[in-house]
Amino acid sequence: MRIKAHKLDGVEYRAAANIGSEIVPTIVVLHDTAGPLTKGSSASYLASKNTAGVSVHFVVETDGTITQLVPVNRRANHAGASIYHGREYCNAFSIGIEIINPGRMEPVEARDGIVRGRAWWGQLFEDPVGILGLVRKATPQHGDGVWMPYPQAQLESVVALLSALFDKILTLEAITTHWYVSPGRKVDVNPLFPLDQVRARVLGDHHPEDADAIEASEPAPAQQEVQVAAAGGLNLRSWPSWNPNVITSIPDCTVLPVLRSGTFNGRLWHRVIYGGREGWILASYTKPMSNKEA
Ligand SMILES: [Zn+2]
Structure with missing residues (x-):
């Protein structure tokens, strides 16, 4: 997908009634429509001159169909009272994506x-x-x-849409949710949304430090596994350093397939897969598995 005139190529565009002034988006806020699943019904409402005054940049149907309602450089009214890391009123610096889902039942x-x-x-x-x-x-x-969980076709469209946005809009920094920016007031997206996996798929390959580390490391032997040996868990990191780059904590004793290994700043790191995500762990907090001996 490409963006022409702030509209996504290959995506139906129908202009919303509530399109605000120009913005420079730095985050994407994910929402549930919390409405009926009927195709087109939420998009029609969000495009209309509705009494709530709400609008949004994109709607993703349960079958994966994407509709754009607001140019990505214009303000939409999707987040309301909200705060992201000290910045209030996220509509002024975010792109909103409404995912068709009934929300809390x-x-x-x-x-x-x-x-x-x-x-x-x-x-x-x-x-x-x-x-x-x-x-x-x-x-x-x-x-x-x-x-209600999100159908695979819908999730694939959300990932494709986010990937296109992050490819083309260089000011974008993060993917977040309405519950995160409006805590206590909003609960979307729902707890079944695979936020970590979506973030990893969209942002995972965008760290230049990670790309450099892959270049500077060697593929691991086939079937190599290590077991975490760290009582408090071991951090999976986006690239091999102690920068604030933690993806998640891996529990003690977890067995992990090793993809690559490399020495960085005098320490051996492994690139592993955990929970569907690739990242780096310090080898000194693992022990080798003596494979296939049993
Ligand atoms: Zn919302």
Whole structure:
């Protein structure tokens, strides 16, 4: 995908009624529509001169169809009262993506073991054969609810859209969520959204330090594995250094496939895969697995 005149090539554009002044976007805020799943209904509402005055740059349908409503260099009204690392009113410096999803649903108790949830507009979602994959889950950020996972086609479109945006808009720095910038007020995206994986897929290859480290390291022997030996867990890092580049903490005793190894600043690092993400760990906090002896 390319961006021409601040519109994404190959994506349907229908102008929203609420398009604000020019902005320089530095973050992308991900949302759930928290509305019906009917294709086009949320896009029509968000494009309209709605009484809430809301608008958004992109809508991603459950089948992966993307519609753009606001040019990426113009302000849309998607985040409301919000703050990102000290900067208030994120609409002034963010691109908004609305993902079609019912949002939080009220759990409906039943004795048959089938997960059911009632959306705020009254629609009952139930999942007798498990196709929707409805899950009841509580997190500190979201509270308790029944949630619908995002179909793969929709997630692939979100990743493709984010990748195109980060490729073309050099001011963009981070992918965040409405619950993160409006804590206590908003719970979207829902707790089933694979935020870490999406971030890793979009941003993972964008660290020049990582690319340099891959160049300067050697492929590991096939099937090489190490086991984490660090009681408090071991940090998986975007590139081999102690900069603030932690992707996640890997629990003690986790066995990891090693992709590459290299010495940086006098220390041996391994590039490994953990939770679907590639990153770097310090070899001195691992022990080799004596493979296939059992
Ligand atoms: Zn939102």
